[in-house]
Amino acid sequence: MKSVSVVIIGAGPAGLLLGQLLQTSGIETLILEQRSPDYVLGRIRAGVLEQGTVSLMRQAGCAERMDKEGLVHHGTALMVKGQMHRIDFQDLTGSSVLVYGQTEVTRDLMAARAACGAPTIYEAEDVSFSGLDTENPIVRYRKDRMEHQIRCDFIAGCDGFHGVSRRSIPANVLKTYERVYPFGWLGLLSDTPPVDDELIYINDRRGFALCSMRSHSRSRYYLQCGLDEKIEDWSDERFWDALQERLPATHQARLVRGPSIEKSIAPLRSFVAEPMRYGQLFLAGDAAHIVPPTGAKGLNLAASDVYYLWQGLKEFYHHRQTEGLDGYAVKALARVWKAERFSWWMTTMLHQFPDQPVFETKIQQAELAYLFSSRAAMTALAENYVGLPY
Numbered sequence: 496m497k498s499v500s501v502v503i504i505g506a507g508p509a510g511l512l513l514g515q516l517l518q519t520s521g522i523e524t525l526i527l528e529q530r531s532p533d534y535v536l537g538r539i540r541a542g543v544l545e546q547g548t549v550s551l552m553r554q555a556g557c558a559e560r561m562d563k564e565g566l567v568h569h570g571t572a573l574m575v576k577g578q579m580h581r582i583d584f585q586d587l588t589g590s591s592v593l594v595y596g597q598t599e600v601t602r603d604l605m606a607a608r609a610a611c612g613a614p615t616i617y618e619a620e621d622v623s624f625s626g627l628d629t630e631n632p633i634v635r636y637r638k639d640r641m642e643h644q645i646r647c648d649f650i651a652g653c654d655g656f657h658g659v660s661r662r663s664i665p666a667n668v669l670k671t672y673e674r675v676y677p678f679g680w681l682g683l684l685s686d687t688p689p690v691d692d693e694l695i696y697i698n699d700r701r702g703f704a705l706c707s708m709r710s711h712s713r714s715r716y717y718l719q720c721g722l723d724e725k726i727e728d729w730s731d732e733r734f735w736d737a738l739q740e741r742l743p744a745t746h747q748a749r750l751v752r753g754p755s756i757e758k759s760i761a762p763l764r765s766f767v768a769e770p771m772r773y774g775q776l777f778l779a780g781d782a783a784h785i786v787p788p789t790g791a792k793g794l795n796l797a798a799s800d801v802y803y804l805w806q807g808l809k810e811f812y813h814h815r816q817t818e819g820l821d822g823y824a825v826k827a828l829a830r831v832w833k834a835e836r837f838s839w840w841m842t843t844m845l846h847q848f849p850d851q852p853v854f855e856t857k858i859q860q861a862e863l864a865y866l867f868s869s870r871a872a873m874t875a876l877a878e879n880y881v882g883l884p885y
């Protein structure tokens with residue numbers, strides 16, 4: 496039977512980043528991905544990178560294009576009741592974020608992996624595990640109707656929310672915590688110049704909206720929508736009209752419309768699975784936790800998990816020490832819960848909740864009024880947004 500040090504399940508940003516960091520540390524990996532590369536690259540998701548994520552891309556040797564094309568953002572705007580409030584990251588925290596799309600992060604990581612010759616099996620079906628609680632678990636999968644088995648030391652479950660890894664942890668071990676929000680985000684990508692130089696988070700009585708971007712010529716916009724909305728009912732024109740209504744008067748005339756390149760609806764959820772380790776299986780990224788996208792934390796949390804796991808595996812292979820791996824779940828979860836709190840808070844503060852009791856609406860208004868009146872409160876938002884330390 497073939498064997499490899501670490502089998503990584505999933506070639507999303509978590510799996511690919513972990514793969515590259517381990518390769519640079521001389522640790523051999525195999526990635527199994529159930530989809531094709533084009534499918535993986537077709538998913539339009541995150542757009543904002545914390546400095547920690549940027550630094551990991553550099554350590555993985557995948558930063559050349561990101562450093563050239565990424566847009567440094569020193570602040571963001573929040574618009575409430577027609578008034579714009581700028582949160583100045585630079586002034587409040589001395590830090591900034593980088594706008595560089597998840598698609599590009601994934602593309603760069605895929606290219607680096609191909610260049611170093613490390614193996615990725617795409618369209619690997621029916622991945623399953625045995626012996627997770629032994630020293631050498633076995634991973635099985637099917638490719639082109641052939642069954643394969645691989646023996647390994649460790650499995651990194653980087654296969655997202657719907658993957659097989661979390662589901663392989665016995666039910667009596669796994670605890671999950673969840674909040675489902677009564678709305679989703681309808682996203683549209685278009686090759687039009689963004690409406691502003693920075694992102695704008697809009698709390699409007701018709702619903703939340705977000706103006707984001709991928710570059711100076713590519714915009715990404717989101718609208719809060721009902722969970723029963725169908726994408727077919729949203730023509731580009733209907734989307735642009737609804738967005739325009741939610742924009743501040745100063746920006747309505749600046750909005751440049753164009754055909755959508757992509758349009759999709761995503762439900763919003765908060766979710767955490769504990770523990771993030773079972774035997775030799777380690778969960779990382781969306782496989783273990785989901786945040787609503789309002790704080791731009793999902794991809795960045797996947798990156799911090801990967802950092803802790805990389806450190807633990809390096810200690811194991813270079814020094815035969817297991818403290819890092821033994822402490823992985825606790826360390827990762829401490830940061831995860833803080834990002835869960837921040838994402839829940841941003842979501843709760845900025846969206847319209849159907850049938851919300853008046854009391855909650857009043858609290859929401861007070862929360863926003865306090866935020867904009869207090870440098871301490873704005874600093875708390877800024878330091879969470881740019882990313883808490885690892």
Ligand code: RFL
Pocket residue numbers: 504505506507508509510527528529530535539540541542543544597619622653654655656657658659660680682761779780781782788790791792793794795796797
């Ligand atoms: P992914 O990206 O879901 O990748 C998992 C991979 O595993 C594969 N897979 C399997 N492979 C083999 N066998 C199986 N049985 C498998 N099952 C699944 C899948 O095909 C896939 O390729 O998880 P990963 O790597 O943990 O990365 C997480 C991020 O993708 C996610 O957290 C972010 O996209 C969330 N997110 C955002 N995060 C940010 O940090 N900043 C943002 O601005 C931001 N905006 C967003 C977002 C997510 C969004 N959506 C659509 C959920 C905006 C949106 C709209």
Ligand code: PHB
Pocket residue numbers: 540541542543694705707708715788789790791792
């Ligand atoms: C995005 O550009 O896709 C994006 C940006 C910020 C968020 C969520 C999504 O909070």
